[in-house]
Amino acid sequence: MTKPKDVRTLVDLTKTTQALLVHYQSSLAPSKEAVSGSETSATEIADPLELIKSSTTLLKSHTTTLSLLLITPPLTPSAIIAKIGDVSSGPLSGMVTAASYVPREGQRGDIGNIMRTEVKAQVRRLLGSWGDVLVMILKMAEKKQAAQANGAATTKENGPTESEKQEVLSATGVVWEACDVLLKLCADGVVGLVVKKVQELRAVLLDAIEELKDVKKLKMIGMLYQALIKRRLKTYPASSTLEPTANANGTGPSPSKKLDDLMSILKTIPETVDDIAGAFYDLDEDEAKQTLEKCCAETKSAIELVRQSWTGEDDEFTGWSTKWVSAIEAA
Template identity: 60%
Template structure:
């Protein structure tokens, strides 16, 4: 068995590393101002942090594979494990966190944009959490051996990890590998892959909400007719009354709510056109976003973005709008469920305005020129207003 002092050194290093890991995770936590940790790395321009994150993630996966073998193969070798932890903490994780924390200063090249930066930080934090689980497991194994040694039992035999410890090591390693693979895929897909995926998710949420609204509108309250027909006497009164009297009957459309029903039909038609807009934006704008050197042109005349806006900034603004629209549709649904016609009208108008803002933002292509999508957007706006 390893010497007590070596086990003690391994335990101390692991605890110190856990503290460092907590600091790393805090530096990547979402906040209103997430630039405090990035200010130290922004002095030197880092055009594409994806390359650095890809390299460090690949190294972390490799180091963890070696570490897992060291943990499950007796005897425990503290010196080798200490070297591996040091390599990961200083070189690998330090570089990964620096790249994920990086925020370019005004005038510096930005190939990533805030949408990707936010996702990178979230996925790196998740990966750090899995590494923390590996460290916690390592610490438990080291402390068990320290306890088994007792005072002065230097030559006690190391029987190796228990079967439970082996399974825990393999499980923790597998979880970390999976987190590495997710991060590597994010880097491989790049900004375009991420924004297309997000836009498709937002569109799916939007269409689900529209379908729910449509089904709600078809569920007309026939309560008056049911009461007129009366009970057949076969059902025994349980003292709780009709379920519909308690659950949801108050927010059903009545047969006489013709104006609200017409507004609902109009809303469904307009929102379906908004769903069509998502498809067009994904194909004509998101998938055509420059994958490299997005800031080769320091300005764009895209829509109303103006000469001061970069392609990455415009893309971030577009994704923010595509995320907001389904949230507004949720508010619209709530207004209908409350049978609040005025609120529904206002919220529908807001949703349409947001959709038109998205169109206006990227009416021209990423080079600032008109194209087929430019013409299509004009027809789309006319069609939306005509409903």
């Protein structure tokens, strides 16, 4: 027979864990401010994505066990309490720590701002879905608590209703789906994410250029995106995450910093092209010309940033980009 004290403990623990989830989600919320020195991590995490991967896999397993405990009568508070404790102290803590990790200079594990932002968003989503599981636990525990208070504790314990079972299974399925998305993100890595994002940016850029077919320079910018994807983004060294944040020879930014800067420029260019289109529609020729020059300057800065390979050597893209710059200046 389920003890009232155990049920009360389960209710209290579930509420405490819900408050913890709210705190975690708040800590991972997007911030418009740049990362300050106080936000960097004292403890090094050499491979944040690997920690997130293992934490997510473990959370998925624990959630499966929890769902079975919830739908299989009788309700066993002690087992559920133990499982919630395992989740809070293990995978939840691990993935939030890894998602929040910003290395200090000289530390390893810099996944870059682009990946860090995406990881935070997906971990927040997973925390939200796991919060729905806690809602079900609390609902069923409070139902049991009310039944005991009404003197039903001595009668045969009824299991969950079919509706409750479906709610538990549905909430579990949402957690699984969120886990799978996060696991795929870790498997694809930084390269997979940035290639996907730049392909999306290129599609937006080409749509904007379609309205300005007569501007030869803009067509060339579309070609540049494709070249950057093939020769720079797909060749980004995933192992750089495992290297200290300070550049080895101390003469320039790390690959991670270069990638963040490149992505920032590539995100800005389609917006500038939209401004060019707006100037043409307004029949403001001077504004259109100035904005086009600004756009060309942005593309040149993107090229200059990664003119050499990630290891600092001239390669095929180096020669191609030099010819490209000459061609766009002559267009």
